[in-house]
Amino acid sequence: MTIDKTTPLANALQDKQRTIKCVIWDLDHTLWNGVLLEDEQVMPRSEILTIIKTLDSRGILQSIASKNAYEPAIQKLKEWEIMEYFLYPQINWQPKSTSISTIARALNISIDTLAFIDDQPFEREEVAFNHPDILCLDVTNIATMLDKPEMQPRFITEDSSRRRQMYMSDIKRNESEQEFQGPAEKFLASLNMIFTISIAQESDLRRAEELTLRTHQLNTTGYTYSYDELNAIRQSKRYKLYISSLDDRYGTYGKIGLTLIECTPEVWTIKLLLMSCRVLSRGVGTIMVNYIMQQAKKAGVRLQAEFVETKSNRMMYITYKFGGFKEIQRNGNNVLMEDDLSHIQSFPDYIKIIDHSMPCD
Known part of the structure; x- marks a missing residue:
């Protein structure tokens, strides 16, 4: 048997779908409906809990990049018992591209294996400008998110x-x-x-x-x-x-x-x-x-x-x-x-x- 491998990974994957290792969520009008600091009560999107748990079961990590007040946001995530799903959450007032860089460094994974979900075109464009290799998704499309090839590892080990x-x-x-x-x-x-x-x-x-x-x-x-x-x-x-x-x-x-x-x-x-x-x-x-x-x-x-x-x-x-x-x-x-x-x-x-x-x- 002869196994001939002469192509490095960067080239070998050109014709394959990217693999997403981590999904990074915005909060207001994305993970939940409403604005935390303005609305008396915000509630998670109806499909969001299923999506979060399914991604987790597939071995896809998750985090948060949100311009928000840290303590109230964390308290809300704990209230819904989903805080444990988010690693190195960045909840602050800095540019979201900066928060995403922090998350990537903390997880020690490449930017091109990240997906970012936000309701605001400006925020997605700011992230895409600073991180051209990231996958930016509009929250209005999350109903079909789990069906995307990038979100479906071949094996779940x-x-x-x-x-x-x-x-x-x-x-x-x-x-x-x-x-x-x-x-x-x-x-x-x-x-x-x-x-x-x-x-x-x-x-x-x-x-x-x-x-x-x-x-x-x-x-x-x-x-x-x-x-x-x-x-x-x-x-x-x-x-x-x-x-x-x-x-x-x-x-x-x-x-x-x-x-x-x-x-x-x-x-x-x-x-x-x-x-x-x-x-x-x-x-x-x-x-x-x-x-x-x-x-x-x-x-x-x-x-x-x-x-x-x-x-x-x-x-x-x-x-x-x-x-x-x-x-x-x-x-x-x-x-x-x-x-x-x-x-x-x-x-x-x-x-x-x-x-x-x-x-x-």
């Missing part, structure tokens, strides 16, 4: 269905990190992290496909793989597909990493290595690279890696360079790297590694 809860755990982690006094490694040690590496099973493939479609920053090539391709790879003796997960004292991050290696008797080639942006500061990308280096050295093979430069994955190039990889071939944005396996590092003390995998045949 266990990880996607609990995505909001995992982000809420991230908020607690971040608060603890800000309050922590001491070196970064001591804080990481306090998390009691467990990083598990496994050979991907058929039950993992929906999440694996989702990772290749959703993960842009910590992604060495941007190659996308369908469920069927991944299943063929999983059953091939020429390829090994590793999936990794991360847990700590706050709960699980879920399945956050995917690695594909092409194995020949002389050379192993990393075709894809990606990690969810949610584990950006946990060092697991470097851990996975060192794990592969260890396995390659045990097998007595050379280790190479494909890297495709995109506008957002520079950090993964640096991860390879810190691991000792050197460029041996370059054609535009396509790079082939090799490691002489002389700089293999031990795993850090602050994390426990569980290896449920096996070496390449």
Whole structure:
């Protein structure tokens, strides 16, 4: 079986519908009817609760960008028991494009994966001018919103269905990190992290496909793989597909990493290595690279890696360079790297590694 992937994610997705990762709501005349500071009683739109809960069940995050008074707005959302659905709500008097930038940074996701819903043409135009890649929607069209292809992920995995809860755990982690006094490694040690590496099973493939479609920053090539391709790879003796997960004292991050290696008797080639942006500061990308280096050295093979430069994955190039990889071939944005396996590092003390995998045949 031959799997040839030469197109980075940015190009591979040109002919596909965008995937919306987060819907950002306005409040007055959008999420509810009326103006909170003018009307004695505002009520949510009749269809809004169903839409919010359906988006959440599909793994689509939600937030708020509203020019409003913070405390009364939050109180109203709590009164309707929907406050928990909105992450990093921005309720203030600043431009909504600024609020959206804040939300995107807090969630660590790209602007082009956001949708913004507002009743006012001016507000939508202000956001679209400052964020041309965002999807702006008129609230009058929300009755058909759930039917839009962008709002319908191909698979709803266990990880996607609990995505909001995992982000809420991230908020607690971040608060603890800000309050922590001491070196970064001591804080990481306090998390009691467990990083598990496994050979991907058929039950993992929906999440694996989702990772290749959703993960842009910590992604060495941007190659996308369908469920069927991944299943063929999983059953091939020429390829090994590793999936990794991360847990700590706050709960699980879920399945956050995917690695594909092409194995020949002389050379192993990393075709894809990606990690969810949610584990950006946990060092697991470097851990996975060192794990592969260890396995390659045990097998007595050379280790190479494909890297495709995109506008957002520079950090993964640096991860390879810190691991000792050197460029041996370059054609535009396509790079082939090799490691002489002389700089293999031990795993850090602050994390426990569980290896449920096996070496390449």
